[in-house]
Amino acid sequence: MKLRGLYAITDSQLLAGKLLPFVEAALDGGLALLQYRDKSTDDARRLREAEALRGLCERYKAHLIINDDAELAARLGVGLHLGQTDGPLTPARALLGRQAIIGSTCHSQIELAEQAAREGASYVAFGRFFNSSTKPGAPTATLDILDQARARLNLPICVIGGITLENAAPLVAHGADLLAVVHGLFGAESPQEVTRRARAFNDLLSI
Numbered sequence: 001m002k003l004r005g006l007y008a009i010t011d012s013q014l015l016a017g018k019l020l021p022f023v024e025a026a027l028d029g030g031l032a033l034l035q036y037r038d039k040s041t042d043d044a045r046r047l048r049e050a051e052a053l054r055g056l057c058e059r060y061k062a063h064l065i066i067n068d069d070a071e072l073a074a075r076l077g078v079g080l081h082l083g084q085t086d087g088p089l090t091p092a093r094a095l096l097g098r099q100a101i102i103g104s105t106c107h108s109q110i111e112l113a114e115q116a117a118r119e120g121a122s123y124v125a126f127g128r129f130f131n132s133s134t135k136p137g138a139p140t141a142t143l144d145i146l147d148q149a150r151a152r153l154n155l156p157i158c159v160i161g162g163i164t165l166e167n168a169a170p171l172v173a174h175g176a177d178l179l180a181v182v183h184g185l186f187g188a189e190s191p192q193e194v195t196r197r198a199r200a201f202n203d204l205l206s207i
């Protein structure tokens with residue numbers, strides 16, 4: 001499976017009261033991956049929302065990824081994204097199976113990416129590249145990590161952190177396959193604008 005395209009990530013505050021219409025608008029514009037990212041402990045709501053998102057993703061032939069929570073990903077039979085403090089990759093791979101998409105946060109460290117590759121990651125994620133209102137304290141990354149990753153790894157490269165239509169082109173030029181975006185996509189005023197932005201992100205990737 002070739003992982004390349006727009007990778008939309010949900011945010012519970014930004015999408016409060018409009019999660020499904022805004023996600024559907026993004027899917028309409030074209031998503032490779034959708035990540036359900038909800039840092040709350042409301043397990044019942046998380047299950048309900050993730051199930052609804054799985055249904056939408058099936059309709060639009062996109063892959064759903066659950067942030068942080070391997071058990072929820074296993075329960076739904078979908079993918080998983082793990083950060084460096086979210087538990088080890090090897091048991092998650094054993095739990096979810098060989099076909100599951102599992103991503104790993106590697107900040108700006110090629111050693112973390114090489115370890116993730118050895119442990120069976122499906123993609124490696126670097127960032128943040130720009131100021132992010134969603135996660136302002138995330139460690140920073142610069143374009144040279146993408147050059148290193150291209151030279152040393154044979155895995156899809158995901159970039160994240162403050163990405164917008166205005167600043168994404170250099171990331172693509174340096175080898176990014178997946179543009180992971182929260183605010184630059186879902187910060188739009190209307191579902192129509194979300195769809196327009198999603199299409200424009202995909203245009204950037206199809207050069």
Ligand SMILES: Cc1ncc(COP(=O)(O)OP(=O)(O)O)c(N)n1
Pocket residue numbers: 007035037067068081082083084085086103104105125126135158160180
């Ligand atoms: C695609 C993608 N890349 C990086 C992250 C960040 O993961 P993590 O460092 O575990 O931080 P949280 O998102 O859990 O706050 C991500 N979620 N997705």
Ligand SMILES: Cc1ncsc1CCOP(=O)(O)O
Pocket residue numbers: 127128131132133134135138160161162163180181182183184
């Ligand atoms: C989860 C995460 N990890 C690093 S930056 C970030 C937030 C991405 O959101 P935005 O696209 O709004 O900066």
Ligand SMILES: [Mg+2]
Pocket residue numbers: 067068081082083084086
């Ligand atoms: Mg995490």
